[in-house]
Amino acid sequence: MPPERRGVTLVELLVGTVLLAGFIGTVIYIQRFTMNSYRVTTWKQERTRQIETFWNQLRKPIEEASDALSRTPPTGSDWEIVRTPRPLLHRSRFGSGNGPVMVWKADHLTSSGDLEYSREYRLELTDRRLELKGVQFGTDQKRVLVEDVEGIRIRSTSIRQAQNPAAPDERFEEYLDTAGTGTDPVVASVVEVSLTIMPARDSGIPAQKLVQGTKFRIPVGAREEPSL
16 A cells, blocks of 8 residues: 655645645735726716816806997997907817816996996816816806816807898708808807817826717807917
């Protein structure tokens, strides 16, 4: 009869070590995958919430944009509102640097035609944070809206009102001047805003990208102004 074996052979020790290392590696991989998935999900949910809040907070101020308003004559009971064109200004594309991307103003008159207030709004990127600034009576109010902004794209299209005396049925009809070559008066604009959101490179969150956009109709003209 062969002698009885005692202890563990070198081969068995190596096999056990390999199995244990594989098991530990699998546990670490699952743990890392779970943590990354949780961080990605949390990041997406938070940024999606911020973007939705951004659309809601931006809609009222931007849709209140107005030309410069005054009345004529300055005194008396018979007066008319005088509108001086004052378009919304914007950049077409902007990366993650610092600076304004959109600027507009809103005037409000009292029932007697006096200027009740005038507000200036600025949409700015500051260290990859998108902020809306509103100035009224010398007070600067700032709100942080969206974080991790990698880029923003803004495009505007004029809405013109047909003034063709030769076609009475078409007069005063509004149309989009997509080619930008119309000569009829501008009565409004469509402003399209698109955001690209990505985690910071040192955040430890795996590479992700969120792209969302929406459109606003504003009652003034709009044009690109690269020098903002």
